[in-house]
Amino acid sequence: MRTHRALLIALVPAVILRLLAVVGYPPALYFWADSFAFLREELAPGTTRPSGYSLLLALLRPAHSLTLVTVLQHLAVVGLAVAIYAFLRKRGLPGWGATLLVTPILFDEFMILLEHMIMADAVFIVLITAAVLLLIWRSTPVTSGVAGLLLGLAGIFRTVGLPLLVLAAAYVLLKRYGWRSLTALLVAGAVPLGAYAVWAKAEKGTYALTQADGNFLWSRTMSFADCEVIRPPAELAVLCPNMPVEQRPYPPHWLWEDFSPLLKIPGVAHRNELAGQFARKAILAQPFDYLQAVSVDFKQFFRWERTASDEGSPYKLPSVERPLKDFAKDTADSYESASASTRINEPFAGWLRAYQRFGYLPFPLFTLGLLVTLGFAAWRRDLDALFPGLTALALLVSPPFLAAFDLRYVIPAIPLACLAAGLTMLRGESRPHSMEEPRGPRHSRRHAQAGNP
Structure with missing residues (x-):
């Protein structure tokens, strides 16, 4: 006690x-329609979001x-x-x-x-943070495999978890955990992702976690897209916004509202494919406008007031x-x-x-704390602190690039940032020694050099 x-x-x-x-x-x-899509009794791969959380709710359904x-x-x-x-x-x-x-x-x-x-957010937070914690805690094929499985499961709860498996693999490589740990991480991570993709293929005819990645990226471009500059082909021209830039609503509204030209395209898969093509053309034609739109969202990280x-x-x-x-x-x-x-x-x-x-933790303090943590960890070349810090940063910056800023997307980075900050505060002698250089012999050599028996 x-x-x-x-x-x-x-x-x-x-x-x-x-x-x-x-x-x-x-x-x-x-949360609006999302919660009730997860609660549906009939299980099917989600269209706009993966259905990992639906599967969890189905397991708990008998308790009603x-x-x-x-x-x-x-x-x-x-x-x-x-x-x-x-x-x-x-x-x-x-x-x-x-x-x-x-x-x-x-x-x-x-x-x-x-x-x-x-x-799905609370479960997603636990999955990704537990995976990162396991990898830093112990470098064995077993812990790497469990971490990979957790990250794979996180990917079928929220697709933003997919790049985290790549970061985890890079960490294992740089830490020289060995090929068995790396293989265990990747194979275990691929199991839930592959199983879900096969399920999606059987149900909807395509290997995918969602059928909305193109839609979300297209909605991001609605902040700046100018079809006179983009000059899309006829089949994509229907997706051009029909209002001046200064009058356009925030990107998510373009996904659901009646005014959206996206809803004019029949077929879920066809709509997603055309939206993705339009978005890529818009970004290539207006790269600076795209970055400016993203930078506007980044300003939210320095907004003190958070409650809606x-x-x-x-x-x-x-x-x-x-x-x-x-x-x-x-x-x-x-x-x-x-x-x-x-x-x-x-x-x-x-x-x-x-x-x-x-x-609540004000975003300016959180953002500044994360940047300082990353800078200090990079200066010390501390991979253990850099890994959760960079994972938190990836969770923060990816939504403005791929869709839009949302308060809900920031919170998963908080536990990882806290973990990274704690690791940077450790003094050198408090850090764990590598498996190849155990503490006992190293400790003895130091005393021997000091003249102790």
Whole structure:
């Protein structure tokens, strides 16, 4: 108890905040249509998103409890924070230091919101961070294989996890873990991805995780695309925006709204293919406009205020109950075997809403901290710290390039950044020694050189 006093003190309010979510907003929170697509009873590969989370929900369906789903997600993230704490303590950080580094995971209001939402994000966060933690912890084929499996599973929860397997392979190569560890990592990572692709082929006729990557990239180009410059062929011209640049809405709106020319193209696969072709032509024809649009999104990382001001935003804890539409209500009620609409129980919900107004890590501090961590790790050539830091950076920068900035896309980088920061704080003598150079003999040589027997 005395050894881990700081962590235990921090865990108490962290658990209380999650209890407020469970009691104040039963059985769960929902994200527009996405949550209900995951809850569908009929299982099929997703069109706009992979269905890994749907498979997890199907495993839990017999319990008919969305509360069980959210409680498990809350416990998983708290457990992840404890695992990072334990790892940093093992590497030599004092209890207060390791506890301080996991406080953003335990107390960030948006982390708690994602845990309480029927969305893949909380599970995705646990999968990728656990994989990175395993690879840094021990260099064996077994741990590499488990890490690869976790990253492969993460890829069928959210496709942004796919490049992380490449980063992990580069880390294993640079650390010289050996060909067996590298093979275990890649093979284990390919198993869930390959199985899902075969399932998609059987159901939809194509090997793919989604049929929307072209759509999302096309929506990104709607921030700047000028068809007089692009000069697309006739079959792509239908995708040209029909309003001035200054009047165009944010990229995601072009995917779903009635005004979008994307919806005029029949056939899911055909639409995605044409959208991808248009997007690539637009980027090649207007590369500087593309980079400028991306840079506008990057400015969000330096915005202090984070809580959405729109009462209807799914990122803002509701103060009044929001009735579900019929299709959504039927889907959620079927899973719950009862009414699944979000209920608001005061005063617990009100206390959590009050906390949401200030209980978060401001993006400017987070961004600056990550950049400083990366710079320090690069200066020290510390691969163990660079790996989670670069993984966090990849999660941050890829959405603005491929789709658009979204607050939900930033949160998965927080645990990885905390881990990287902790590793950079270790002093040289606290760092683990390589498997080829065990601590005992090296320690003895140092004393011998000092004149000790």
